[in-house]
Amino acid sequence: MNWVFFFMVAAAFAVAAATEITAPGHAMEGLSAAMLKAAEGAVPLALGLVGVMALFLGLMKVAEEAGLVGQIARLLTPLVRRLFPDVPAGHPAMGAMVMNVAANLLGLGNAATPFGIRAMEQLQRLNRHPDRASNAQALFLALNTASVTILPTSVIALRAASGSANPAAVVAPTLAATLISAIVAVLAAKTLAPFFPLPPCPPTTDTDTDVEDHPVPAPPPGWMSAACVVFILALIPVMAVFGQSLGHWIVPVLMVGLLGWGLARRVRVYECFVEGAREGFTIAVRIIPYLVAILVAIAMLRQSGALDLALAPLAQLLAPLGVPPEALTMAGMRSLSGSGSFGLLSAFMKDPAIGPDSPTGILLGTIYGSSETTFYVLAVYFGAVGIRRMRHALAAGLIADAAGLAAAVLACAFLLP
16 A cells, blocks of 8 residues: 555655646645645545444344344355354354445445444454455455446436436446446455565464354255345346335334344443444544545555546547547546545536436446445545554555456446447
8 A cells, every 4th residue: 555655645745746847737735725625635534434433333233232233143154164264153254244245235325334444343353464455355455346236326316316217227237237346345355465475374272263252053044045135136126116215214214223233132232333333433433544545545656637637548549439529538537536436426417418318328327336436435434443564454445446447348338229
């Protein structure tokens, strides 16, 4: 991450300096202002996450105390163990990862972040090199970058607000694109891992017995795991057809369901919820330095024009393949900034030359819904557990982003009339 961070900052400075020398004006003044504004914005952004993190980490704590997370992990162990062989069966990390994937699946971006941080914390307990990303953590981050999404709620809402005749037109291509990018993410993470070897493990101590704290449970009957997978697959057509009307029910039902389950298992749900919610504030404060670093670097790239310079040649190269230049701009911005890419998508939707229902408009919405803010996720997830050396995580995430862009273009070409 050291070289990536420096390269982003140095490239932005070089472009701004060249602009200032060749055309004296306000390039450096604008760069300085953008840096300070981004640094100031990191704190409100982190504090803005406190409420959401407190809510869902509180619910997560109730689910853990009630045994629901462990039961979910046990039920899906045959599937998850194939992806994460280094994670012991029945470990809390499995349940947290499943809940994170489920939140992404239903388009609950705000809920996915706390669940993802909890999963990363549990994976860190298994990490023998606390300052380096483990193979499991790198794969989990790549999967978040390429999160399979049934219901891209924010895109549907924006399209509806922009006057789209069919706001849910992005559902099918988004699902197809995210499925492909998720497969590529797994393959990339697995393939790249041997090229970023970990040093020899330090000797274990008596206190290093996290695996022993979570003994391997008896495997569930095969039909139960199969039924769970079938149920998840059945959600795909249901949410594709009724997702726009059911989407607003998901969070209230989740809260009532988890609290009700806790009461049924005789958990003191209020005290347990407050204990879990307290962690939200701690995590939000802990990630502020990481957010400052990545947001300042991204702001410098955007303000200096370095991002546009990097994307312009690629746009010309892909234009003969039917990829509009706006698509590449959206993909590049999406990897860097969630708010910036959403604002860009909103501007495209309001542009009379594009609009929400044109092929380009649907493609842009699909790109937004089928990719993730890779640099932001990396900073938040790894920053929350103190990882400084990301190994192959960023490379796998960016490969997944590129696959998502290509898959979005193909999905829109084949699935839309």
